[in-house]
Amino acid sequence: MEAKMLLEMYEQMDLIRTYEETLYYLFLEGIMPGSIHQSHGQEACAVGMLYGLRKTDYMASTHRPAGHDIAKGVSVKDMMCEMFGKEDGCCKGRGGAMHTGDITVGAIPANAIVGGNIPISTGIGLSLKMQKRDDVVVCFFGDGASNEGAFHEGLNGAAIWKLPVIFVCENNLYGASTSIKNTLNIEDIALRADSYGMPGEVVDGNDVLAVYAAAQRAITRARKGEGPTLLELKTYRIAGHSRSDGCAYRDDVEEAEWFARDPIELLKNKILKEKIADEQILADIHEKNEQIVNEAVDYAIEAKEPSVDDVLLNVYWEGD
């Protein structure tokens, strides 16, 4: 059972990285519009949190949504089309890189206002509770969002109403170029959970199994109606904040320490050490992922553009 899970986690994490690296090259080649915020290095957070969730559970993401979306089951082809602004995109080309998602698999179209998805997740949890469903909401945000007023109001609301929301802070140590040393006067963001009367936990965000274990504790608690949890996943983005960011604000020693703990490499080493699979099997997984992504790119490039005649569609709801 655990072997199957580890390989599936590996497959998902590798797919996320393959997808995002491909996007990066497409940007460098100048054939993809817009910008991108890669979750490169944070794949264990997405997969550890979302592995095994139901389609009827919800996930609310940020301006860095690709990993979360893929781990929640959004189609890579639909996402790739969205990146190219095509009509076949998951948001029909109206959303773009920071708004991908697919409500039919529980991936709320992502939110590009830092902290904006936090009170919304509380509202989703409120409705789930009112509907007497035992589904949960996993709400991702970064260290920066924990300094927004929306964080305070959203967490407090979920706590007083005991809602099934798992607040997941991916602390990658920088809000864009600004170090958390300049924006937080506490060591751990998880400490803030105390002030809302909910459990808070610091987790190694680069260890997918540690994330998974913490996720299961929080999810179980939420499904039982015992209320929200704040998880702080300590992690690091290997790439810059956005595609133009060369990370001049980070020092080499810090980078080397974190790069040595690449979450995919850590999982790979575990799989090999425990002889769950050999190098060849993992290489085959990667090859399959490359094929999925390359097919998505080929499809997206050829896919049709949205029609300007439809530009007013969905400003207001078009009907069920």
Next chain:
Amino acid sequence: MAQLTMVQALNKAIADEMERDSSVFCLGEDISDKDGGFGGAFAVTRGLYEKFGEERVLNTPISEILISGAAIGAAMVGSRPIADLQYGDFIFCMMDQLCNQAAKMCYMSGGQVKVPMVLRAPVGATQRGAQHAQSLEGFFTRVPGLKVICPATPYDAVGLLKTAIRDDNPVIVFEHKKLYGGKRVEAGAIAPVGEVPDKEYTIDFGKAEIKREGTDITIVANLLMMYRAMEAASHLEKEGISCEVIDPRTLVPFDFDTVIKSVKKTGRLMIVHEDTYSNGWGAEISAYVAEHAIYYLDAPIVRVTTYDTPIPFSPVLEDYVIPSTERIIESVRQLMDS
């Protein structure tokens, strides 16, 4: 047929809809009257707790981002929340949620999700100073994705609020404090009592009502200003000036057809609102009519509005900045002379 105040009409619309549809619920500060609570800052939600219980009449912390965000999230997954603001001015605390989230969610998801929520916001100057006084309708008329309504009579309050609750888009309902007729009597309140049929009805958005027919000038006015325009019209009739008064009732969508049809008849247009002069919602109406019907106008379009200041506390100053019936009468006289 019942005779209801605005507060009673709004309460009835909410109660009827909560009865009809179990996904409808209310949330806001002090909205429950459980354990001696207010039942709403202006008592609109009084009695609902007893009928529908704590879960559907949900008191919140003083957290406007939470109120709006929770309404949006709940609306996205199957609920129909009615969020309550104690004073419209507090809406600025939730601007991101309203303008970046609620308004854009349907569009930027490519139509994957809808946000069927209502936000009720009391407006109008009532001797409480600058932060409990503004008329903010205009702000939200320029955010694609939001709908904006402003019922001024008990009949319209029931019909329009029911339509708002059933609408699949975010709707902001602006209600005027001087029209409520609740327990808190405001200085200069009108507190209209109106007939509300017992039989179920709704009122479509985008349909203005001609409150009074006339031939010399068209006056478009909403909320409290509609009543002052009507009073001015009665007075001016004695001077031989025939005013046509139109209550737009909803600002988004706006019934331009009714206004333009009236302007073609009268040749003069005045817009009266408690919103500010510069870029208040009347500016858009003025521009639209100039663009589409300028050759039917015999005189410049005039806006009679609150002056461009924060609302002062001093009753003397407050009365001065808000359009009075006298100011409307004098402005009409001047326009008729031009």
